[in-house]
Amino acid sequence: MHEFSIVEALFRSLEEIIERERLRSVQRVRLRVGELRQIVPELMTFAFDAAKEGTKACGAALELETVSARFRCEACGNECSSPEAGYACPQCGSYELSVLQGKEIEIAAIEGERE
Amino acid sequence: MIINVKQDVLEAYRKRAEEVRAELEARGVYMVNLIGSPGSGKTLLLERSMERMPKLERIAVIEGDVETQRDAERLERFGIQLVSVNTGGACHLEAQSVAGALERLELDALELIFIENVGNLICPVEFDLGEAARVAVSSVPEGEDKPTKYPALFREASAVVLNKVDLAPYVPFDPDYFRSEVRRLNGKAPLFELSASSGDGLDPWLAWIEERRGRLRAAAPQNE
Numbered sequence: 001m002h003e004f005s006i007v008e009a010l011f012r013s014l015e016e017i018i019e020r021e022r023l024r025s026v027q028r029v030r031l032r033v034g035e036l037r038q039i040v041p042e043l044m045t046f047a048f049d050a051a052k053e054g055t056k057a058c059g060a061a062l063e064l065e066t067v068s069a070r071f072r073c074e075a076c077g078n079e080c081s082s083p084e085a086g087y088a089c090p091q092c093g094s095y096e097l098s099v100l101q102g103k104e105i106e107i108a109a110i111e112g113e114r115e
Numbered sequence: 116m117i118i119n120v121k122q123d124v125l126e127a128y129r130k131r132a133e134e135v136r137a138e139l140e141a142r143g144v145y146m147v148n149l150i151g152s153p154g155s156g157k158t159l160l161l162e163r164s165m166e167r168m169p170k171l172e173r174i175a176v177i178e179g180d181v182e183t184q185r186d187a188e189r190l191e192r193f194g195i196q197l198v199s200v201n202t203g204g205a206c207h208l209e210a211q212s213v214a215g216a217l218e219r220l221e222l223d224a225l226e227l228i229f230i231e232n233v234g235n236l237i238c239p240v241e242f243d244l245g246e247a248a249r250v251a252v253s254s255v256p257e258g259e260d261k262p263t264k265y266p267a268l269f270r271e272a273s274a275v276v277l278n279k280v281d282l283a284p285y286v287p288f289d290p291d292y293f294r295s296e297v298r299r300l301n302g303k304a305p306l307f308e309l310s311a312s313s314g315d316g317l318d319p320w321l322a323w324i325e326e327r328r329g330r331l332r333a334a335a336p337q338n339e
Contacts (some may be wrong), residue, residue, distance in 0.1 A: 004239035005207065010124045027331055038237065038267050042312075086299035087270060095302030105124045111117045 003039060007047040007106060013107055018056050021112070026057040028111035034067045034102040052103065060110075069102030128242060131210035135217065135245025139228075140177055143335030145328035146228040148244050150268055151252030152261075153234030156278040158186045159311040160252060161229055166192040167314075173226040179208040179233045187232060194222050200236045208240035210245050219245060227328050236265040241310045247331055248324075250271035251304075255279040259289040262296040274307065281310040 010031070018026065029048075033039045041064050048062040071087075072079050075094035088095050123129075139146050149157045161176060168174065173195035178187040187199040198216040200208060212229065220228070230246060232239040251272040253261045256279060262269040267277060275297050283290065290308075297306050305323060309316030 001208065005205070005238055006124065006241065009128065012127070013122050013124050017118070017120055017122065030278050036267065036270075037241070086302075087304055088299075107120050107122045107124060109117055109119045114116065 018084040132243035148246035259293040
């Protein structure tokens with residue numbers, strides 16, 4: 001159920017943007033979510049719809065874009081994607097992998113009307 | 116109109132966590148964030164660890180609970196510095212509440228802080244608290260599939276504790292599967308198989324904490 005916590009944080013960011021961009025209303029929010037974040041899209045949408053009531057985003061739709069995971073091996077420099085077989089470098093077997101992408105929770109764009 | 120923003124939703128949380136981490140590093144205080152299911156034995160693990168650890172006056176525990184002070188009360192007898200944080204329904208602790216808890220502690224006296232996070236395998240994983248080490252606490256009766264089902268916790272853990280190994284004869288649990296899944300998700304994290312209840316297997320866990328704590332302390336500016 002961490003979707004609710006994330007949506008709470010999302011709305012804090014959203015309110016900042018609404019203020020900064022002087023928006024009257026928001027129609028769409030595009031959120032990039034890394035696949036390593038264990039986000040359930042249905043729960044995220046449900047939480048978003050619950051949280052938007054009474055805000056300037058009350059009519060907004062949430063669009064989710066999944067960012068696939070990519071890792072770099074710190075030992076040999078190889079880059080790999082699928083962690084299915086285990087979080088080890090498929091080339092040299094090292095466990096020293098750093099995450100290049102896949103942990104994002106990022107508002108990519110919003111569509112709205114200016115005041 | 117479409118506005119491209121590229122704004123990290125958790126940025127404020129991460130910044131706060133980095134501030135906490137930097138402060139503790141500068142002071143040479145090692146903070147451990149314990150994450151596990153309700154009933155995995157996090158509090159008992161802390162109790163048994165306190166019974167064996169020297170110099171309790173240098174240790175603090177931050178207890179995160181949705182409600183009640185029950186876990187904190189169990190640790191009072193050790194005379195350690197103790198702060199209880201009720202999240203009031205929230206399923207995890209955040210760096211901001213940990214920062215608030217740190218203000219209530221006498222940091223100068225401390226070398227080691229344990230955070231007992233709210234019992235939950237999902238939400239606490241997303242919230243960096245500024246800890247130096249994150250420890251996943253799992254237990255035999257929960258079954259061997261916990262790493263497989265909750266990979267994010269195990270993938271990012273600094274260490275994994277498998278508690279209640281004394282119950283292995285009585286409940287279905289495949290230790291080899293558990294070990295291989297932890298290994299698959301996280302080849303770096305040591306796995307401590309122990310029983311907080313009987314005290315078996317606690318020594319390697321305590322030695323690991325002491326070693327890591329000592330290393331951070333040695334690197335702290337005031338000890339150069």
